[in-house]
Structure formats: structure tokens, C-alpha cells
Amino acid sequence: MTINDWLIILGLITIFALALYAVILWRRVWRNQQRLAKQEQERNARLEGDIRILAQSLLSGQLPLIEGAIRIKVLLDNYSGQRRADVDLQVFETIYDATAHIPTHQAWTELPKAQRRLHERQMETLEAQHRSEVVQIARVLSSGVRPATPGAAGKDQTAE
Template identity: 80%
Template sequence: MTNNDWLIILGLVIIFALAMYAVILWRRVWRNQQLLTRKEEERNVRLEGDIRILAQSLVTGQLPVIEGAIRIKVLLDNYSGARRADLDVRVFETIYDATAHIPTHQAWKDLPKAQRKLHERQMETLEAQHRSEVEQVARVLSNGVRPDDQGAAGRRQTAE
């Protein structure tokens, strides 16, 4: 065998090794994509269940309208799955935007009483203006977020 033959064989071995390495890397990428897809779906199912619970609590009066609208809006912002065609959540965004400047938690407690009363009146006005629309959208959400929805509960029953 000549030097050229050895160089050709060495070149083929290197090409084969690089091809195998590329296959290994591609399989890792594919597995990672599958894992991310599965985690996103699990997250969406969890968020969907939380949205459904909040919507049902809002409809039954167990959750204040303003607080429920804000919480549902935040969960919907994080939900990335398919949505029902009849789902119009602009009212949640309206309430969220109108209350974004109001302090929460300790900052709320630290406010002077007069400022708290002012914010409370603003929230009462928002609630009066949007209560029926919020409850209507919450009723739709209490049946699920997905188009084919029986929601997470329906998928759990199907799996059993």
C-alpha cells in the first residue's frame, strides 16, 4: 500500500468518525426538543387546570372579580397551548392594565389610608363596569381553554 492509499483510508475513517459524531449530536438535539415539548405540554396542562379552578371560583363568587381577572390574565399569558375560538380575554387585559399601578403586598399595607381608599374606589368602579363580562368569560374558561376542551379533567379521565 502506498502513502496515498493510507491517506485515503485515514480520510475515510475521519469522515466516518465525524459522521457518527454528527449523528450522536443530532440525537441529543432531538431528545432535548422532545423533552422541552413534553415539559411545555405538562406546564400547559397544569396552567389550564389552574385557570379552570380560578374561573370556577370567580363564577361562584369565591374569588373577587379584580383579583380573579388579574390572576387569570397572568396565567393565560404563560399558557402557550391552543385556545378556544370563542375565547375573548380582552376584559382581563383591560382590568390588569387599569390596576397595574396599584401597589401589592407590603407596599399596599404601607400606603396611607386615603390612598388605599382611592385605589379601592377605582377597583370598585372597574368591578362594576366589567363584572358581567368577566363572569361571562370566566364561565367559558371554567369549561376549559382548549378548543376541543373538556380540559385537563377530560384528558385525565380519558387516560384512566
């Protein structure tokens, strides 16, 4: 064999090795994409369940309207799955924006009473203005965030 034959064989072996390595890398990428898609699906299922629970708690009076609207809005912001088109969720954004400046937790307890009362009146006004819309949307969300699929009546929408 000549030197050219050895170089051709070496070149073919190199090409084969690189092709095999490329296939291995693509399989890793594909598996990673599958894993990420599964994690996102699971996350969306958890978020949808949490949104349902919050909506039901809001409807039953276990959760204050303003707090419920804010919590639902935050969960919806993190939910990336398919959504119902028949619901306008803008009211949650409105309530969230209108209360963003109000301190929470320890900062709330440290506020002077006069300031707390001022914020409470503002929240009562917001609640009075938006109660019916929030309750209406909570009724819809209590049955799920995703649109109902044909033939799925009575089935749990979180299971796919």
C-alpha cells in the same frame, strides 16, 4: 500499500467518525427537543388546570373579581397551548392595565387610608363596568382553555 492508500483510508475513517459524531449530536438535539416539548405540554396542562380553578373560584365568589381577572390574565400570558377562539380575553388585559399602578402586599398595607379608599373605589368602578363580561368569560374558562375536541364531551381535556 502506498502512502496514498493510507491517506485515503485515514480520510474515510475520519469521514466515518465525523458522520457518527454528527448522528450522535442530532440524536441529542432530537431528545432535547422531545424533552422540552413534553415539559411545555406539562406546563400548559398545569396552567390550564390553574386557570380552570381560578375561573371556578371567581364564579363561586371565593375570589374577588379584580384579583381573579388579574391572576387569570397572568396565567394566560404564560400559557402557550391551543386556545379557544370563541372567547375575547381583552377584558382581563383592560383590568390588568387599569390596576397595574395599585400597590400590592406590604405596600398596600403601608398606604394611607385615603389612598387605599381611592384605589378601592377605582377597583369597584372597574368591577361594576366589567363584571358581566368577566363572569361570562370565567364560565367558559371554567370548562377549559383549549377548544373542545369533537367526541371529547365529558372527557377531561387536560389528559392527552
